Amino acid sequence: xxxxxxxxxxxxxxxxxxxxxxxxxxxxxxxxxxxxxxxxxxxxxxxxxxxxxxxxxxxxxxxxxxxxxxxxxxxxxxxxxxxxxxxxxxxxxxxxxxxxxxxxxxxxxxxxxxxxxxxxxxxxxxxxxxxxxxxxxxxxxxxxxxxxxxxxxxxxxxxxxxxxxxxxxxxxxxxxxxxxxxxxxxxxxxxxxxxxxxxxxxxxxxxxxxxxxxxxxxxxxxxxxxxxxxxxxxxxxxxxxxxxxxxxxxxxxxxxxxxxxxxxxxxxxxxxxxxxxxxxxxxxxxxxxxxxxxxxxxxxxxxxxxxxxxxxxxxxxxxxxxxxxxxxxxxxxxxxxxxxxx
Numbered sequence: 001x002x003x004x005x006x007x008x009x010x011x012x013x014x015x016x017x018x019x020x021x022x023x024x025x026x027x028x029x030x031x032x033x034x035x036x037x038x039x040x041x042x043x044x045x046x047x048x049x050x051x052x053x054x055x056x057x058x059x060x061x062x063x064x065x066x067x068x069x070x071x072x073x074x075x076x077x078x079x080x081x082x083x084x085x086x087x088x089x090x091x092x093x094x095x096x097x098x099x100x101x102x103x104x105x106x107x108x109x110x111x112x113x114x115x116x117x118x119x120x121x122x123x124x125x126x127x128x129x130x131x132x133x134x135x136x137x138x139x140x141x142x143x144x145x146x147x148x149x150x151x152x153x154x155x156x157x158x159x160x161x162x163x164x165x166x167x168x169x170x171x172x173x174x175x176x177x178x179x180x181x182x183x184x185x186x187x188x189x190x191x192x193x194x195x196x197x198x199x200x201x202x203x204x205x206x207x208x209x210x211x212x213x214x215x216x217x218x219x220x221x222x223x224x225x226x227x228x229x230x231x232x233x234x235x236x237x238x239x240x241x242x243x244x245x246x247x248x249x250x251x252x253x254x255x256x257x258x259x260x261x262x263x264x265x266x267x268x269x270x271x272x273x274x275x276x277x278x279x280x281x282x283x284x285x286x287x288x289x290x291x292x293x294x295x296x297x298x299x300x301x302x303x304x305x306x307x308x309x310x311x312x313x314x315x316x317x318x319x320x321x322x323x324x325x326x327x328x329x330x331x332x333x334x335x336x337x338x339x340x341x342x
Contacts, residue, residue: 023045023047025202026260027083028047029202035098036085040085043085043086044085045085045086046058046065046067046083046084047081047119048080048081048082048252049080049251049252050080050252051078051079051250053075055069055075056069056093065091066091067086067091067092068090070093077096079115079117080117081118081119081206082097082119084096084097085097099118099119101120101121101148102115103120103150103206103208104144105271105273106273106274113274116208116250117206117250120148121150121198121203122153123145123148123153123206123207124153124155124207124218125145125152125154126215127154127157127210127213128157128158128161128212128213128214129162129165129168130161132213135324136324136327137270139328140328141209141270142278143279143328144270146176146275146281146282147274147275147277147278147279148278152179153195154172154180154182155182155183156169156181156183157183157184157214159185165183176284182194186214186218186221191221192221192224195222198259199222199259199261201258201259202258202259203259204260205259205261206262207263208264215263215264222256222257222261223261250263251263271331271335273331273332273335273336274335274336276329279328279329286300286321286322290307293306293307299326301326
């Protein structure tokens, strides 16, 4: 069944979007079409473009529209990238469809995770070749991507500021099997060419990383926007290589290659919660050794017959890698929602 057409009310808080756009080019697929229930054939599929405290904007066949929310609707239940079904005449939101992938993180002090983006195909994890480069933090981003079902790609920036960028590349590539690592200058057009395999028509990417590593600059480059029309950008403080916050909210932007990109606010602190599978993928070498341990519930700390400790002893597993695994597993266990203990 083809998606129902929608002639929504245009809004102007989302510049640079193609008009018109079609669901397939926005990432609509059979996964979402199959979720339609009886009587929903006339509803129009739209994709959430921005989420505000009291309003939502979405992309439809006519471009960007402001949705009419049902009574008692909570915008906190929606994320940029979500697909929703909408009444094409009144633009009233009917319901949100199940997410194919989801990027969510735990915020300290919050009982529920925060959804950063939905239905993302590829997560570009940006870090710069300077003091911002932090292996432990990159592993947290990778666990986030793995758990959410999104393909991670590490993007190294500011390689021109160091004498040996290959050292950073090697460290990043060793964090996870078959991990792609790209080095680029986000200001140059060549950056879009380097990332083109993940940015084609209907594809959605999201960008994460600390403030100041070039996320907003790369969004502008991918969207083909000038700095005047694009996302505001900020520099790096020279004394500590930390960036200035420039992106304060998430939004969906059209890319020149036909795909879509979601920028996110800088996340320097990322708490792990409910991400056991993502951690297992990240530390595949430990996951595969565990069944060979003498004890089924081995903690890989001091038990006899531990295959993981044996790998550390013979030099095939770096001890610092095991230490970081232990820290993430412990944090994930401590932060599990209470429902897991019932």
